[in-house]
Amino acid sequence: MFSAYMVASPNKSGKRGRTTPESPEEAAFLERYEAAEFERPSVTVDVVLLTVRNGELFTLVVPRAEHPHKGRWALPGGFVRIHEPLEDAAFRVLRTKCSLENVYVEQLCTFGEPDRDPRMRVISIGYFALVDARRFDQSHASPRRSGQGTMARVVVPWEGEAGGPVTLVSAETGEPMPLAFDHEDILGAAVRRIRGKLDYSPIGFQLLPERFTLLALQEVHETVLGRKLNKDSFRRRMLASGELAATGEMQSGVDHRPAELYRFLRRSAV
Structure with missing residues (x-):
């Protein structure tokens, strides 16, 4: 399965994949091969x-x-x-x-x-x-x-x-x-x-800044899915996922009660 940032490992020549023939017979075949014959x-x-x-x-x-x-x-x-x-x-x-x-x-x-x-x-x-x-x-x-x-x-x-x-x-x-x-x-x-x-992979976190509220995370999920989610059950599921860590910080510059900020534990792996 393709994963984010998957890149083939370079060989000793610094290029990806095999670039030299394995045998004299293969070298001769490649020398005769006419790629222009095929569309x-x-x-x-x-x-x-x-x-x-x-x-x-x-x-x-x-x-x-x-x-x-x-x-x-x-x-x-x-x-x-x-x-x-x-x-x-x-x-x-x-x-x-x-x-x-x-x-x-x-x-x-x-x-x-x-x-x-x-x-x-x-x-x-x-x-x-x-x-x-x-x-x-x-x-x-x-x-x-x-x-x-x-x-x-x-x-x-x-x-x-x-x-x-x-x-x-x-x-x-x-x-x-x-x-x-x-x-x-x-x-x-x-x-x-x-x-x-969205339900089995943490890709939703990639649509958020490094620090975010649980409400912002829910809004991302609702926007992607195109439907509303139950606030309490979503919060419980996210906190139990093991993918979130509380930062100990609160929102600033808001006109309502500040909410706690979280971060995605595996963000650096992406």
Whole structure:
């Protein structure tokens, strides 16, 4: 199973995988091999960057300035370079198009319908990344990000883990934001994945700052799941999970009774 930040171990030459023939016979075979005789598709990565703000789920999209699908919105993505591992390509997309590093990243699945891209046969490896809203706001305000993308609210038309495409609306105007290619399906697959993992994996903590209240953690779960949760049972379950530690600190700058702050015990492992 793919896990966050999984990277193949380099061999003695410093490259991943085996790069030299095992025998003279294999070397001769490779010398004669004509790769150009076979049609080969192009490979891209598309990254679904998700964050939670004010009880709503948001993602980052970039405008398509060229054909195909000119004028539509697209997930941050790019073609995989010939000697580039897939996960490195996903990290590059996050760094160059989202100004984000050291965030939770996980491979989603492969999207390979023959006609998904009208230019040529393109297979896309989907990834999703989770980040708390404050970190995203800081990166989004960077001069490098100016004009490159925008946050859009994710509208999920199905319940539970039914799955299917989702739609986007502008966070500012509420107008629909049509997506290019099959990105509605990629985005829907990411929502389905995190909904399914929320109860058995601590990915919900990746949508929060380092210190958070139990109420903020519950709001993240409710936003991702698209339904309300019982406050008392949720609190008991989280405290009994062994994944939380009280910081001994309280909220500050609030106009109500300050709540205790907690942290995720295994955050550094991600």
